[in-house]
Amino acid sequence: MxxxxxxxxxxxxxxCNKYFQFILEQFADEMTTWYSPAGITRATISSKQTEVDIARVQVSGFKSEHFPQSFIDTYRHFQNLTGRAGSPIEEDKLWKLGNSVYELEVxxxxxxxxxxxxxxxxxxxxxxxxxxxxxxxxxxxxxxxxxxxxxxxxxxxxxxxxxxxxxxxxxxxxxxxxxxxxxxxxxxxxxxxxxxxxxxxxxxxxxxxxxxxxxxxxxxxxxxxxxxxxxxxxxxxxxxxxxxxx
Incomplete structure (x- = not known):
């Protein structure tokens, strides 16, 4: 039959997932550099990004901008939490990092x-x-x-x-x-x-x-x-x- x-x-x-993990490691490296002086751990950063990313997918599906936006949202979350000054340059860097996953070779x-x-x-x-x-x-x-x-x-x-x-x-x-x-x-x-x-x-x-x-x-x-x-x-x-x- x-x-x-x-x-x-x-x-x-x-x-697919391994490429996202590759970019997520770079994101965690950058964020840890910025926020570890305030006592924020790498694990806490990664957990928050996962939470933010999944929440967006559940609401509006698989949009490509969700991934880089989860970087920005996570960055702003810890900025507000710690009082560390935000930076448009840093946000732009994170946005480009998130989008770079779609340029990797399949x-x-x-x-x-x-x-x-x-x-x-x-x-x-x-x-x-x-x-x-x-x-x-x-x-x-x-x-x-x-x-x-x-x-x-x-x-x-x-x-x-x-x-x-x-x-x-x-x-x-x-x-x-x-x-x-x-x-x-x-x-x-x-x-x-x-x-x-x-x-x-x-x-x-x-x-x-x-x-x-x-x-x-x-x-x-x-x-x-x-x-x-x-x-x-x-x-x-x-x-x-x-x-x-x-």
């Missing part, structure tokens, strides 16, 4: 092409569903030449949640019993898939963004598989299908 298989992009097919996960080739050659229909800024996400897709696998079956949403997935499935007339969502985020990939009645593969990553880490509290109507490496996806799906149709 041929399947419709929907992939997440960031930290499923290509690396890198595929190991065996990305082989995994997609395997599924496509098996007759499955591949879809790409990602959250974020449309221009930034399409730039990544073009750099990785992913249109050859997904063609016009690419969906970029600012809010990546159950409502967004339901809209895609309904408008596309998907047969939900033969549709899969593959992704690293419990919040934006796995739970929406289960709530929409499709199969899910949780591609668990070692270092995950705090926003993505929540309990899986929905009961699957089909498959719920947990894997740790992208090349495990084709054989895992085939093994599940063999178990059904034997």
């Amino acid at each position: 041929k399947q419709k298989i929907m992939f997440d992009l960031d930290d499923t097919l290509i690396y 890198e595929p996960y190991p065996m990305m092409e082989e995994t997609l080739d395997s599924l496509a050659s098996g007759g499955h229909e591949l879809h790409l569903y990602t959250g974020g800024d449309i221009l930034i996400q399409h730039k990544k897709i073009q750099n990785m030449k992913l249109e050859r696998y997904f063609q016009d079956r690419i969906y970029v949403k600012q809010h990546k949640n159950t409502d967004a997935l339901e809209q895609i499935l309904s408008e596309g007339g998907f047969d939900r019993g033969n549709t899969w969502m593959i992704g690293n985020s419990v919040r934006t990939d796995v739970l929406p898939a289960l709530q929409c009645g499709i199969n899910a593969v949780y591609l668990k990553q070692e270092a995950e963004w705090t926003y993505n880490v929540i309990p899986i509290d929905a009961k699957p109507s089909g498959a719920l598989l947990t894997l740790t490496e992208l090349p495990q996806v084709p054989p895992a799906i085939q093994e599940y299908l063999n178990g059904i149709f034997e």
